[in-house]
Amino acid sequence: MATASNEQSLYLPELATVTDVKTMTETEKYFKIKLNNGKALGHKPGQFVEVSIFGIGEAPISVSSSPTQTDGFELVVRKVGNVTGAMHTLEDGATVGIRGPFGTDFPYEGTKGRDIMVVAGGIGLVPARSFINYVLANRKDYGRLIILFGARSPSERLFTDELADWAKRDDVEFLETVDKGDDTWKGNVGVITTLMPKVKIDPAKTTCVVVGPPIMYRFVIMEAKKMDLADKDIVVSLERRMKCGVGKCGHCQINDKYCCQDGPVFTYEEIKPMPEAL
Amino acid sequence: MAAKTLSKEQFQTFTDNLIAAGRVVGVKRKENKFAFGDLTSASELTLDYDVTLRSPRVFFQPPTEELISFTTGDTTTAAATIPATEPFVLLGVHTYDLIALNQMDRIWNEDNADQNYEARRKAATVIALEPIKASKWSFWASMGATKVEKGFDLLLTDIGGKYVIEIGTEAGKKLISAHAADAKEASADDLAARDRVRKELPSYCKADRKVNASVEELPTLIKSNYENPIWEKNAEKCYSCGACNLVCPTCYCFDVHDDIELDLKHGTRTRTWDGCLLEAFAHVGSGENFREHRGDRFRHRIFRKTVYMPEKINELACVGCGRCSEVCLPDITDPVKIINTIKEGN
Numbered sequence: 001m002a003t004a005s006n007e008q009s010l011y012l013p014e015l016a017t018v019t020d021v022k023t024m025t026e027t028e029k030y031f032k033i034k035l036n037n038g039k040a041l042g043h044k045p046g047q048f049v050e051v052s053i054f055g056i057g058e059a060p061i062s063v064s065s066s067p068t069q070t071d072g073f074e075l076v077v078r079k080v081g082n083v084t085g086a087m088h089t090l091e092d093g094a095t096v097g098i099r100g101p102f103g104t105d106f107p108y109e110g111t112k113g114r115d116i117m118v119v120a121g122g123i124g125l126v127p128a129r130s131f132i133n134y135v136l137a138n139r140k141d142y143g144r145l146i147i148l149f150g151a152r153s154p155s156e157r158l159f160t161d162e163l164a165d166w167a168k169r170d171d172v173e174f175l176e177t178v179d180k181g182d183d184t185w186k187g188n189v190g191v192i193t194t195l196m197p198k199v200k201i202d203p204a205k206t207t208c209v210v211v212g213p214p215i216m217y218r219f220v221i222m223e224a225k226k227m228d229l230a231d232k233d234i235v236v237s238l239e240r241r242m243k244c245g246v247g248k249c250g251h252c253q254i255n256d257k258y259c260c261q262d263g264p265v266f267t268y269e270e271i272k273p274m275p276e277a278l
Numbered sequence: 279m280a281a282k283t284l285s286k287e288q289f290q291t292f293t294d295n296l297i298a299a300g301r302v303v304g305v306k307r308k309e310n311k312f313a314f315g316d317l318t319s320a321s322e323l324t325l326d327y328d329v330t331l332r333s334p335r336v337f338f339q340p341p342t343e344e345l346i347s348f349t350t351g352d353t354t355t356a357a358a359t360i361p362a363t364e365p366f367v368l369l370g371v372h373t374y375d376l377i378a379l380n381q382m383d384r385i386w387n388e389d390n391a392d393q394n395y396e397a398r399r400k401a402a403t404v405i406a407l408e409p410i411k412a413s414k415w416s417f418w419a420s421m422g423a424t425k426v427e428k429g430f431d432l433l434l435t436d437i438g439g440k441y442v443i444e445i446g447t448e449a450g451k452k453l454i455s456a457h458a459a460d461a462k463e464a465s466a467d468d469l470a471a472r473d474r475v476r477k478e479l480p481s482y483c484k485a486d487r488k489v490n491a492s493v494e495e496l497p498t499l500i501k502s503n504y505e506n507p508i509w510e511k512n513a514e515k516c517y518s519c520g521a522c523n524l525v526c527p528t529c530y531c532f533d534v535h536d537d538i539e540l541d542l543k544h545g546t547r548t549r550t551w552d553g554c555l556l557e558a559f560a561h562v563g564s565g566e567n568f569r570e571h572r573g574d575r576f577r578h579r580i581f582r583k584t585v586y587m588p589e590k591i592n593e594l595a596c597v598g599c600g601r602c603s604e605v606c607l608p609d610i611t612d613p614v615k616i617i618n619t620i621k622e623g624n
Contacts, residue, residue: 009347009358009393010548013536051428055545059563081563095354117546118335180327214566241562246390250552251559253578254568256586261389275504275576276568 010246012034013052015096018090019072021226025156027078028123029088030064034072036100041073045130045235046265050245051075051087052097059083060242063101064126066133075159102245104265106131111207115143117199119220121150121192121212125158126134127237128211130192132166139171146199149176150192150212154185173199192216194224203228211237217278221268234268238277280451281464281472285440293320293369295457296408301335301366305330317369325370325436328413329599333527335382336370338398342550345534351543359546360393363401367453374423374597376406376430377525381593383429385530388591396544403449406430408475412482415600417614419480420489423597437471451599456467487600491621497588501580503620509577510536512616515608516555516572522579522611523553524601528595530586554578578614 021033035041036185039048048062059081070119079088090096097221099118108131119141120128135142147166148149152159166174173196177188188195192212208229210220217236224234238260255274257266271277282290296302303325304317312327314334318602348356386395406426409418418424426433431450435442442464445451453463464472491499523529533552538545542594552559555575560568569575587595596613603612 007344010390011549013346013356015354015356038320040326042312052356052547053350053543054356055536057536058534060545061533080565084563095350097348097354207423238566239562239564239566241560242597244532246392247531248386248390248392248532249534249549250554251533253554253560253582253586255581256589276574 009025010248011099011100011244013050016098018092018094018096020172020191021090021092022070022124024076024158028076028158029079030052031075031077031090033075033096033098035200036095038046040070041067041098043073043101043109043130044065045134046106046127047101047103048127048245048264049075049098049100049240052088052099052240053083053090056086058082058097058099060102060128060245062127062130062237062264064129066130066137068134068137071226072129075118076123076124076147076162078123098256100245102260103167106209106237106264106265107207108134109147112141113143115201115206117144117146117148117201117206119148119192119196119208119210119212119224121220122152122156123158124211124213124216124237125149128209128249129159129162131209136172143175143205144173144201145171146173146193146201148192148199150178150195151176154178175199191219193219193223196220196227201227202230207227207235208232209235209237213237214278231269231272232267236268236271237264238266238271239264280445281469282443282445282458282461283440283453283464283468284443284458284461286565287457289374289441292458293317293323296367296369297452299336299457301364302369303366304369312371314368323369325332325407326410326433327370328374328409329372329412329416329601331601332525333378333599333601334371335379335527335530337368337402338382338395339364339386339532339551342548343394344546344548348545348547349543350538350545351458355461358393361397363398365401365403367403367405369405371404371406372409373406373426373598374409374418374421374526374599376404376426377423378597378599379404379585380426380429381528381591381595382530384591384593385516391456403431403453404455405432405450407435408436408479409482410436412487413600413604414486415487415603415612416483416598417489417600418598419483419489419538420493420614421486421594421596421598424479425476435472435475437468440468442468442472462488464555483598487614489598490618493594496594496617497585499621499624500584500617503561503624504577504581506620506623508619509580510573512610513571513576514575515610516576517607518555518572518575519607520553520555520556521605521607524551525601525605526602527597527601528583529553529606554582576611579611580613582590583613
C-alpha cells in the first residue's frame with residue numbers, strides 16, 4: 001500500500017534520548033530522558049507516557065519526576081515484560097520513542113492550602129514521587145506533607161537518597177515500613193496500613209493520595225475511611241493495560257471508564273460505583 | 279433531500295458505469311452466504327441479501343493495519359503510515375450497518391481523531407440500502423435500526439421494479455449525474471410506495487427475534503443486572519474465542535505489535551483487531567489480569583454494548599445485525615435471549 005510518510009498520527013512517537021540510567025534495585029532501573037525536539041514533556045504529576053522501544057513495542061510508564069524539574073523527565077521501570085525488559089538493556093545515549101503525556105493527574109491544583117498524605121507501596125512510589133516533589137518544589141502552597149512508604153524488603157526500597165532526605169526534613173512527616181526486615185533493618189516492620197494509625201490528621205483538610213500494587217488499595221482505603229477521610233479526598237492511581245493511550249484500543253477499560261483518559265488517577269468517590277476498579 | 283428513481287435494469291447499468299469509473303465494493307454471494315467484495319461486473323451484485331458475513335467496518339478499520347514505520351540501529355527514525363486509500367464506492371450497506379458505521383465515525387473522530395480511520399473513511403462513497411430480507415438471527419427492528427438519517431451519499435429503497443434513491447450528499451448527487459443520467463425524479467407515487475415499504479420493514483425480522491425491552495429502557499435494565507447469574511451461567515460454555523467481537527459492526531478494540539525485518543533495522547508497528555472476550559485482553563505486564571474470569575469478560579461485552587456506550591455517547595452499541603448470535607458456537611451470546619431472560623426475571 002502506498003503511504004504518505006511524515007503525516008502526523010496519534011500513534012507516532014516523538015524521538016527522545018536516554019541521558020542517564022541507574023540501577024535502583026534488582027528489578028528496577030531509573031531513566032532520565034530528553035525529547036530530541038528540545039521541548040519539555042509538559043506533563044502534570046501523575047500522568048504517564050507510552051515508551052517505544054522500536055522493534056519491541058510500546059508500554060505505558062508513569063512519569064516519576066515533577067514537572068518543576070525541566071531538565072528532562074524521569075522514569076523508573078520494573079522489568080516485567082518485553083518492552084520493560086528491553087528498556088533494561090538501554091544505555092546512555094539510546095534513542096526511544098515517547099507519546100504523551102496521557103491521563104489525569106494528581107489534584108495538585110485543587111489541594112493548595114490543604115494537608116497532603118501520600119501512601120505509597122513499593123513501585124507506587126514512582127508516580128507518587130512526581131506529586132511529592134511537586135509539593136516540595138511549591139512547599140508554601142500546601143499544608144502538612146505526610147509521606148507513608150512501604151516496601152516488601154529493605155533491598156526493594158526506591159529513591160533511598162530521597163527517602164533519607166524526606167526523613168530528615170522538618171517540613172515532611174515521613175514514616176516507612178517493610179513487610180519483611182533483614183539484619184540491617186532497624187525501622188518498622190509490617191504492611192503499609194500499620195503506619196496509618198500512627199499519624200493524626202484533620203480529615204476535613206487532608207487529601208490522601210494512594211499508589212501501590214492492586215492488592216493494597218482496598219486495605220489502605222479501609223484505613224483511610226477509619227481516619228474519616230471523605231471519598232472525594234481519597235485519590236488513587238490505577239494500573240491497566242493502557243496500550244494506545246488515546247482512548248481507542250479498549251484494553252484499559254474499567255467498567256464504563258477508560259483508564260488512559262478518565263484515569264489513571266481517580267478519586268475513591270469516582271471508583272466506588274465501578275465494581276471492576278479494585 | 280431530493281430523491282431519484284432508477285429501474286432495476288437502469289441500476290445495473292449505473293453499477294457497471296461505477297465499476298468502469300473506479301473501485302466499487304458491493305455485496306456478493308459467497309456460497310450460501312453474502313460478503314462485501316470488489317465488483318468486476320454489476321451481475322455479481324446481490325442486493326436482496328439478508329446479512330453479510332462481516333460488517334463493512336473492515337474497509338475502515340482493516341483487521342491488520344500499519345500505524346508507523348521505523349528504522350532502528352545507529353540512527354532511529356519513525357514516520358506515520360497514513361493509508362493513501364483510493365476512492366471507492368461502497369454499495370449496498372444495510373441500514374443497521376450504516377448506523378454502526380456512523381457510530382464508528384464518532385468513536386474514531388471525536389476526542390482524539392484517528393488519522394488512519396479518517397483517511398479510509400474519506401475515500402468512501404456510501405450507497406446504503408434498506409433491507410428487504412432479514413436473516414433468521416436479525417433483530418434490528420427491535421433495536422430501532424430500521425431508519426437512518428445520515429452517513430450515506432445515496433440511500434436505496436427497493437419499491438418493487440425500481441429503486442427510490444435518496445440523495446444524501448453532493449458526492450451522491452454527482453454520482454447520479456455522472457453515471458445515471460437517465461435517473462428520474464421520484465414521483466409522489468414513488469415516495470408513497472417507499473413509505474409503504476418502510477412500514478413493512480420491521481416485520482422482516484422474525485417473530486422470535488423480538489427484544490422484550492424498549493431501546494430506551496435497555497441501559498437501565500442491563501445496568502441493574504450486573505450481578506445477574508446469567509453472565510456466569512452462559513460463560514460456563516464460552517470458549518473465549520472472540521468470534522462475537524470479530525463480527526460485530528461496533529467492536530473496534532485493537533492490539534498493537536512491532537515487527538522488524540531480518541536486517542534488524544527496518545520495522546513497522548501494526549494494529550490488529552482484538553476482542554474483549556479473549557483471555558489476555560486485560561492482562562498487564564506485572565502479571566495481573568484485570569478481567570481474568572470468562573464471566574467477567576462475557577458480561578463486559580454486553581455491558582459495553584448496552585450500558586457503557588450509551589453512557590458515553592448516548593447510543594446503543596448494538597444494531598441488531600444478529601452476527602454474534604449466528605457465529606457463537608455454544609449459542610450463549612445472543613443479545614435477544616440474554617435481554618429477554620433478564621427482562622423476564624425483573
